[in-house]
Amino acid sequence: MDISDWRKRIDELDGEIVRLISERAQAAQAIGLIKQAAALPVYEPGRESQVFAHVRAINPGPLPDKELLHVYERIIDVMRSLQTRPKEADSGA
Amino acid sequence: MDISDWRKRIDELDGEIVRLISERAQAAQAIGLIKQAAALPVYEPGRESQVFAHVRAINPGPLPDKELLHVYERIIDVMRSLQTRPKEADSGA
Numbered sequence: 001m002d003i004s005d006w007r008k009r010i011d012e013l014d015g016e017i018v019r020l021i022s023e024r025a026q027a028a029q030a031i032g033l034i035k036q037a038a039a040l041p042v043y044e045p046g047r048e049s050q051v052f053a054h055v056r057a058i059n060p061g062p063l064p065d066k067e068l069l070h071v072y073e074r075i076i077d078v079m080r081s082l083q084t085r086p087k088e089a090d091s092g093a
Numbered sequence: 094m095d096i097s098d099w100r101k102r103i104d105e106l107d108g109e110i111v112r113l114i115s116e117r118a119q120a121a122q123a124i125g126l127i128k129q130a131a132a133l134p135v136y137e138p139g140r141e142s143q144v145f146a147h148v149r150a151i152n153p154g155p156l157p158d159k160e161l162l163h164v165y166e167r168i169i170d171v172m173r174s175l176q177t178r179p180k181e182a183d184s185g186a
Contacts, residue, residue: 022155060112
């Protein structure tokens with residue numbers, strides 16, 4: 001496989017990754033609405049540590065744990081913003 | 094669905110996301126080796142813009158483009174480090 005074949009594969013993978021991150025965001029949004037209704041805090045450090053531990057446990061490589069967690073810190077960040085303002089995200093603002 | 098059901102779903106999604114990001118990293122590593130052999134530069138701003146444009150084009154929501162691109166900036170960052178030092182990543186260092 002040459003560089004352009006690998007890039008085609010990467011574009012396919014990005015299609016799946018974007019779909020799954022979006023599905024994860026929908027789930028986070030659903031949790032945000034439940035929390036809002038029950039006046040529960042958005043930020044739950046215990047749950048975030050759980051997510052990071054899970055990611056570390058299932059990492060098959062070749063990315064070192066540190067780098068993969070780097071990506072997940074960003075994922076968690078954007079999910080948290082979405083939970084803080086679910087309506088704004090819906091309107092595309 | 095209550096919060097714990099949604100979290101189970103999120104854990105499943107994380108399993109798939111981690112697998113796909115790792116597969117993407119393998120592809121980036123393969124490209125890194127081809128580039129190394131051909132003495133091509135690792136950093137290619139044109140290709141990176143292409144990836145960002147693709148992600149923006151296929152974003153189904155609910156994440157605003159800006160937030161999704163935020164995640165992808167991090168993904169591209171860790172892939173670039175991997176291409177710069179493929180051996181180091183293999184050894185787990």
